[in-house]
Amino acid sequence: MTTATTPFRVPPPPPGDVPEPLPEPARDEIRLEAVMAALSDPLRLGVVRKLLLEAEEYDHTCTWFGLDRPKSSLTHHFRALREAGLIRQRQYGLSRRNQVRVDDLEARFPGLLRLIADWQPPRA
Amino acid sequence: MTTATTPFRVPPPPPGDVPEPLPEPARDEIRLEAVMAALSDPLRLGVVRKLLLEAEEYDHTCTWFGLDRPKSSLTHHFRALREAGLIRQRQYGLSRRNQVRVDDLEARFPGLLRLIADWQPPRA
DNA sequence: CTGCTAGTACGAGAGAAGTCGTACCACTGC
DNA sequence: GCAGTGGTACGACTTCTCTCGTACTAGCAG
Numbered sequence: 001m002t003t004a005t006t007p008f009r010v011p012p013p014p015p016g017d018v019p020e021p022l023p024e025p026a027r028d029e030i031r032l033e034a035v036m037a038a039l040s041d042p043l044r045l046g047v048v049r050k051l052l053l054e055a056e057e058y059d060h061t062c063t064w065f066g067l068d069r070p071k072s073s074l075t076h077h078f079r080a081l082r083e084a085g086l087i088r089q090r091q092y093g094l095s096r097r098n099q100v101r102v103d104d105l106e107a108r109f110p111g112l113l114r115l116i117a118d119w120q121p122p123r124a
Numbered sequence: 125m126t127t128a129t130t131p132f133r134v135p136p137p138p139p140g141d142v143p144e145p146l147p148e149p150a151r152d153e154i155r156l157e158a159v160m161a162a163l164s165d166p167l168r169l170g171v172v173r174k175l176l177l178e179a180e181e182y183d184h185t186c187t188w189f190g191l192d193r194p195k196s197s198l199t200h201h202f203r204a205l206r207e208a209g210l211i212r213q214r215q216y217g218l219s220r221r222n223q224v225r226v227d228d229l230e231a232r233f234p235g236l237l238r239l240i241a242d243w244q245p246p247r248a
Numbered sequence: 249c250t251g252c253t254a255g256t257a258c259g260a261g262a263g264a265a266g267t268c269g270t271a272c273c274a275c276t277g278c
Numbered sequence: 279g280c281a282g283t284g285g286t287a288c289g290a291c292t293t294c295t296c297t298c299g300t301a302c303t304a305g306c307a308g
Binding site for chain 2: 033034
Binding site: 041069070072073076077080093094 | 295296297298299300304305306
């Protein structure tokens with residue numbers, strides 16, 4: 001149940017045009033130390049984990065995550081994830097939708113996503 | 125070639141008494157986000173990688189790594205690695221020797237050490 | 249045009265982390 | 279005793295990061 005070719009869901013594209021992704025590092029430019037830094041924050045770790053485990057639609061807006069933080073904080077964290085190469089963001093009209101770069105990360109750092117998916121958030 | 129029980133070398137203990145490890149988190153207390161934070165620094169990532177790939181003796185002093193930094197900086201980084209649960213440090217007389225906690229990390233975060241060992245430092 | 253929505257950018261403040269010098273300590277060899 | 283070694287602790291400084299408020303924008307509904 002864990003190790004098919006890609007155990008994580010990559011939701012199908014939605015109907016209609018698919019916008020270009022926002023600027024992001026190419027697969028070969030993703031740096032392990034940057035990925036580690038992005039994942040050192042529990043909020044961001046939780047975001048990626050939730051996307052891996054619960055992604056239902058093609059991708060999800062920032063508010064879907066139910067994070068109790070001001071919008072500017074969310075912008076900060078999602079950008080950190082995107083610039084590290086962990087998520088892809090596309091602009092659909094008003095909303096910006098997020099998706100884990102499953103193929104790129106599995107190719108570059110095999111096993112990493114499994115660690116994230118298995119992470120247990122600290123009970124605060 | 126990658127997934128024997130433990131593909132990474134755990135050097136045998138040296139002759140004589142083995143000192144107690146310096147304070148460190150128990151296996152179950154190692155937090156993924158803390159591990160990620162410790163590995164977000166290229167110097168520390170390189171230290172763990174070098175230990176994984178080149179460890180010959182039981183373990184190695186801080187100077188074995190050939191890092192061109194003042195001693196106080198090295199103390200700082202090695203403590204960060206120890207407190208995150210990545211390395212074990214034992215005091216042998218004068219020198220403090222370092223060892224990756226291979227079993228604990230492999231049990232807790234399987235595949236993580238492989239990622240570190242495969243890391244390519246940025247050509248500065 | 250008037251909202252409302254889902255975001256952005258900017259900037260300020262607080263705290264954490266990296267950098268390092270200095271002083272110090274314990275042990276070894278002479 | 280004295281010098282050298284392999285470290286530590288402390289403190290200062292700087293830089294980064296997280297936090298958030300505020301102001302703003304683009305697009306949609308009416």
